[in-house]
Amino acid sequence: MKNGKKMHIGTLMTWAGTHVGGWRMPDAEHGGEDLDVVVRCAQIAERGKLDFVFFADGLATSLDFHPSSMLHLEPLTLLGALAVSTSHIGLAATVSTTYSEPYNVARMLASIDHMSKGRAGWNVVTGSQPEAAANFSKEKHPPHAERYAVAEEYLSVAKGLWDTWEEGAVVADKATGQYIEPSKMHVLDHTGAYFKVRGPLNITRPPQGYPVILQAGASEAGLNFAARTAEVVFASQQDIDEAIAFAEDLRDRCEKAGRPRDAIKILPGLAVVLGETQEDARNKLNEMSTLVDPVAAMKVLSDRLGEDMSRYSLDEPVAELPESTLMQGHARVLTSMARRKNLTLRELRDLACVATGHRVAFGTPEEIADDMEEWFRRGAADGFMIKTAYLPAPLDEFVDQVIPILQKRGLFREEYEGTTLRDHLGLPRPAHPGARSEAAITTDAPAD
Amino acid sequence: MKNGKKMHIGTLMTWAGTHVGGWRMPDAEHGGEDLDVVVRCAQIAERGKLDFVFFADGLATSLDFHPSSMLHLEPLTLLGALAVSTSHIGLAATVSTTYSEPYNVARMLASIDHMSKGRAGWNVVTGSQPEAAANFSKEKHPPHAERYAVAEEYLSVAKGLWDTWEEGAVVADKATGQYIEPSKMHVLDHTGAYFKVRGPLNITRPPQGYPVILQAGASEAGLNFAARTAEVVFASQQDIDEAIAFAEDLRDRCEKAGRPRDAIKILPGLAVVLGETQEDARNKLNEMSTLVDPVAAMKVLSDRLGEDMSRYSLDEPVAELPESTLMQGHARVLTSMARRKNLTLRELRDLACVATGHRVAFGTPEEIADDMEEWFRRGAADGFMIKTAYLPAPLDEFVDQVIPILQKRGLFREEYEGTTLRDHLGLPRPAHPGARSEAAITTDAPAD
Numbered sequence: 001m002k003n004g005k006k007m008h009i010g011t012l013m014t015w016a017g018t019h020v021g022g023w024r025m026p027d028a029e030h031g032g033e034d035l036d037v038v039v040r041c042a043q044i045a046e047r048g049k050l051d052f053v054f055f056a057d058g059l060a061t062s063l064d065f066h067p068s069s070m071l072h073l074e075p076l077t078l079l080g081a082l083a084v085s086t087s088h089i090g091l092a093a094t095v096s097t098t099y100s101e102p103y104n105v106a107r108m109l110a111s112i113d114h115m116s117k118g119r120a121g122w123n124v125v126t127g128s129q130p131e132a133a134a135n136f137s138k139e140k141h142p143p144h145a146e147r148y149a150v151a152e153e154y155l156s157v158a159k160g161l162w163d164t165w166e167e168g169a170v171v172a173d174k175a176t177g178q179y180i181e182p183s184k185m186h187v188l189d190h191t192g193a194y195f196k197v198r199g200p201l202n203i204t205r206p207p208q209g210y211p212v213i214l215q216a217g218a219s220e221a222g223l224n225f226a227a228r229t230a231e232v233v234f235a236s237q238q239d240i241d242e243a244i245a246f247a248e249d250l251r252d253r254c255e256k257a258g259r260p261r262d263a264i265k266i267l268p269g270l271a272v273v274l275g276e277t278q279e280d281a282r283n284k285l286n287e288m289s290t291l292v293d294p295v296a297a298m299k300v301l302s303d304r305l306g307e308d309m310s311r312y313s314l315d316e317p318v319a320e321l322p323e324s325t326l327m328q329g330h331a332r333v334l335t336s337m338a339r340r341k342n343l344t345l346r347e348l349r350d351l352a353c354v355a356t357g358h359r360v361a362f363g364t365p366e367e368i369a370d371d372m373e374e375w376f377r378r379g380a381a382d383g384f385m386i387k388t389a390y391l392p393a394p395l396d397e398f399v400d401q402v403i404p405i406l407q408k409r410g411l412f413r414e415e416y417e418g419t420t421l422r423d424h425l426g427l428p429r430p431a432h433p434g435a436r437s438e439a440a441i442t443t444d445a446p447a448d
Numbered sequence: 449m450k451n452g453k454k455m456h457i458g459t460l461m462t463w464a465g466t467h468v469g470g471w472r473m474p475d476a477e478h479g480g481e482d483l484d485v486v487v488r489c490a491q492i493a494e495r496g497k498l499d500f501v502f503f504a505d506g507l508a509t510s511l512d513f514h515p516s517s518m519l520h521l522e523p524l525t526l527l528g529a530l531a532v533s534t535s536h537i538g539l540a541a542t543v544s545t546t547y548s549e550p551y552n553v554a555r556m557l558a559s560i561d562h563m564s565k566g567r568a569g570w571n572v573v574t575g576s577q578p579e580a581a582a583n584f585s586k587e588k589h590p591p592h593a594e595r596y597a598v599a600e601e602y603l604s605v606a607k608g609l610w611d612t613w614e615e616g617a618v619v620a621d622k623a624t625g626q627y628i629e630p631s632k633m634h635v636l637d638h639t640g641a642y643f644k645v646r647g648p649l650n651i652t653r654p655p656q657g658y659p660v661i662l663q664a665g666a667s668e669a670g671l672n673f674a675a676r677t678a679e680v681v682f683a684s685q686q687d688i689d690e691a692i693a694f695a696e697d698l699r700d701r702c703e704k705a706g707r708p709r710d711a712i713k714i715l716p717g718l719a720v721v722l723g724e725t726q727e728d729a730r731n732k733l734n735e736m737s738t739l740v741d742p743v744a745a746m747k748v749l750s751d752r753l754g755e756d757m758s759r760y761s762l763d764e765p766v767a768e769l770p771e772s773t774l775m776q777g778h779a780r781v782l783t784s785m786a787r788r789k790n791l792t793l794r795e796l797r798d799l800a801c802v803a804t805g806h807r808v809a810f811g812t813p814e815e816i817a818d819d820m821e822e823w824f825r826r827g828a829a830d831g832f833m834i835k836t837a838y839l840p841a842p843l844d845e846f847v848d849q850v851i852p853i854l855q856k857r858g859l860f861r862e863e864y865e866g867t868t869l870r871d872h873l874g875l876p877r878p879a880h881p882g883a884r885s886e887a888a889i890t891t892d893a894p895a896d
Contacts (some may be wrong), residue, residue, distance in 0.1 A: 039532075063630055071650055076556070077525060078559065080526060081528040111525040115483045115554040134644070135647065137549075177741060181869050198583055203522065204481060352555075
């Protein structure tokens with residue numbers, strides 16, 4: 001058992017917890033703009049030997065946003081700080097491919113990977129809030145299909161830039177004065193539908209080759225993009241059978257894309273509410289529900305569904321949504337759960353408030369561990385993206401109370417065995433294309 | 449004397465020192481991609497009570513670049529790391545306004561200012577290397593005048609975004625559930641020639657109000673932009689009388705722009721080479737000159753002049769440059785020095801190699817302190833941007849040998865007296881426009 005396959009566990013640190021009312025709990029601390037709180041939380045996660053901490057991001061704000069996402073530090077500069085404040089845990093963040101330049105983002109991620117000695121992860125998102133367009137001199141948020149086409153090209157440009165320097169390019173021989181081995185520098189010369197990028201990047205290849213690529217897209221386009229490129233997928237299924245079907249489907253797509261079935265670590269989101277008993281946990285959940293502003297609550301659900309839900313009646317069953325909404329993001333998963341459990345809109349809203357639409361598990365540490373073990377053993381999950389209602393106390397409790405049970409059962413590491421995020425996740429380090437195929441990268445380096 | 453006006457001293461940490469051959473010195477360490485080296489250097493500067501460390505930046509690379517700037521960490525993510533690794537010293541970096549979006553950069557700088565508790569500085573540059581255009585899907589580097597027009601609008605958008613949240617906007621009252629005071633949130637709704645940015649920013653106003661604005665532009669457009677907006681200017685005059693004239697001219701322009709004459713701290717670049725005697729220092733300089741690759745050396749000078757100098761004859765006096773070149777950057781300062789001292793191109797190149805064209809002072813610690821004191825007392829400088837030939841040993845020596853002399857003479861602080869970069873520089877914290885004028889910012893906040 002001890003040597004068997006292990007779970008992978010990341011935790012969402014955004015930014016004051018996932019429950020819309022969580023920040024109001026007496027012992028809650030808001031990490032949005034307070035580096036000390038974020039550092040303490042990351043160190044708690046590292047004490048629990050978690051694979052990574054993860055920061056979601058957006059490029060707009062509004063008074064009706066989740067109190068956790070309204071105002072907060074910028075994730076890439078924050079990961080720079082955490083590279084110093086932690087020593088082992090992976091450091092992952094969302095960066096949108098719609099409102100930035102691949103040269104800028106590729107070098108920032110490379111920089112974080114160098115500073116952290118191989119611990120960076122990039123959650124590639126195609127969007128952000130639709131409100132973002134107005135902050136970036138754009139008339140409107142580009143349509144779904146175009147965003148995915150841009151993302152696909154953007155990611156390939158980023159990888160191409162990371163490959164512009166082979167290992168060993170920096171000779172730095174003080175005696176001879178040779179600083180660079182020119183044959184190991186490559187020009188990218190990318191010209192595509194959306195980007196024209198010459199390269200090389202002005203930073204060498206990240207220690208991990210590429211930062212770990214994470215994704216959460218659940219639409220058809222998102223799943224196919226993930227099948228081709230993702231190494232970690234955040235899933236959002238609420239039901240174990242749906243989750244198994246989702247995982248099998250994604251593994252099939254992965255295989256069709258020419259990758260091994262297990263190339264992607266599938267981590268369903270799981271909000272954990274711990275108690276000394278089931279009832280105690282349920283009471284905590286109910287206590288938090290009383291702390292929620294209804295407008296903010298509905299905005300969370302609307303964002304999750306990609307549809308403004310405030311115009312529907314609160315106490316009737318969740319309305320049928322148009323197919324154009326259902327094909328995007330997490331709309332199908334959430335509405336299918338609402339159907340199955342015959343939820344009113346109010347009930348769905350309150351549930352979405354706990355964890356922005358992700359699955360909620362409440363109970364004793366043993367019960368939570370049982371739940372996680374079942375999902376893991378039945379192939380519904382390679383691990384979990386743990387969310388806590390607020391920070392830092394519930395994260396502390398998860399690390400102190402649930403992790404030891406998983407470790408005792410041989411389901412989770414007792415110590416970090418490697419040093420990079422790829423090591424923790426059991427992901428291979430991508431070889432430089434020069435080592436894979438001569439033709440894989442354009443180069444104007446002098447011939448030998 | 450102890451209570452008199454003090455110098456302000458920043459240091460350039462880019463990345464392995466400023467001498468083209470410096471990295472080859474036996475005790476040189478290359479901080480380009482090694483966070484540990486950079487952190488150690490920043491901590492040395494902090495031990496010396498310097499106002500700030502500064503990182504230059506570019507958005508392209510090439511085999512003929514200075515070995516210090518060919519490959520290096522990305523400055524904004526690096527400042528995140530230094531926010532944790534240092535406690536008092538200011539943290540400044542170059543960010544170009546030509547190849548990025550103001551919303552992204554404004555929030556990153558705000559994030560660094562929050563994480564460092566008010567120590568961020570932004571060196572606003574309009575360009576980067578002309579090679580950068582090819583990395584950002586642009587046909588060519590925009591012309592000088594357009595770059596300045598963009599920069600001016602960009603900076604005003606960034607300031608507008610920093611002002612979208614007034615102090616006290618975050619109430620976060622756990623008892624009442626009020627998270628935000630809506631009247632203190634403002635929408636920017638900027639529409640200009642180059643940018644359309646609605647706001648608000650998704651991070652609150654930086655602790656310093658705005659990060660400190662640094663500039664180095666020496667062209668006519670650059671000087672006028674600085675006169676209107678800069679708080680620190682990096683100057684490049686080689687001669688004290690030229691420096692006094694430059695400072696007076698900039699103070700005149702500042703006054704014409706409606707700001708106090710002393711609103712800008714003028715910090716000429718000064719490369720320091722210390723020795724036990726003048727001869728010892730000169731020998732060190734000569735030793736380094738033997739370590740320079742001629743191609744890299746000429747590229748440094750060409751970049752500085754904005755003109756490819758490799759086509760001119762090395763052993764003849766420096767050629768007359770076209771007026772279109774002279775009106776940009778540091779071309780006039782350098783060629784005027786070459787004329788005055790009757791330098792050949794080779795001599796100008798070798799001098800430019802020491803400090804990418806900035807003034808070089810070599811001698812004993814007392815002699816260096818004398819030189820700095822003279823420039824300071826005669827009004828040629830409010831302080832200095834210190835450059836060292838390589839890192840970290842020469843920076844250590846400057847801090848251990850020159851700083852104590854300046855302190856003894858009452859010319860430099862013995863301890864940090866404030867906590868923010870504005871405190872160190874004696875710069876006012878910009879009040880929120882809401883406190884300056886009701887009409888200064890557009891708002892759609894609910895009326896009371």
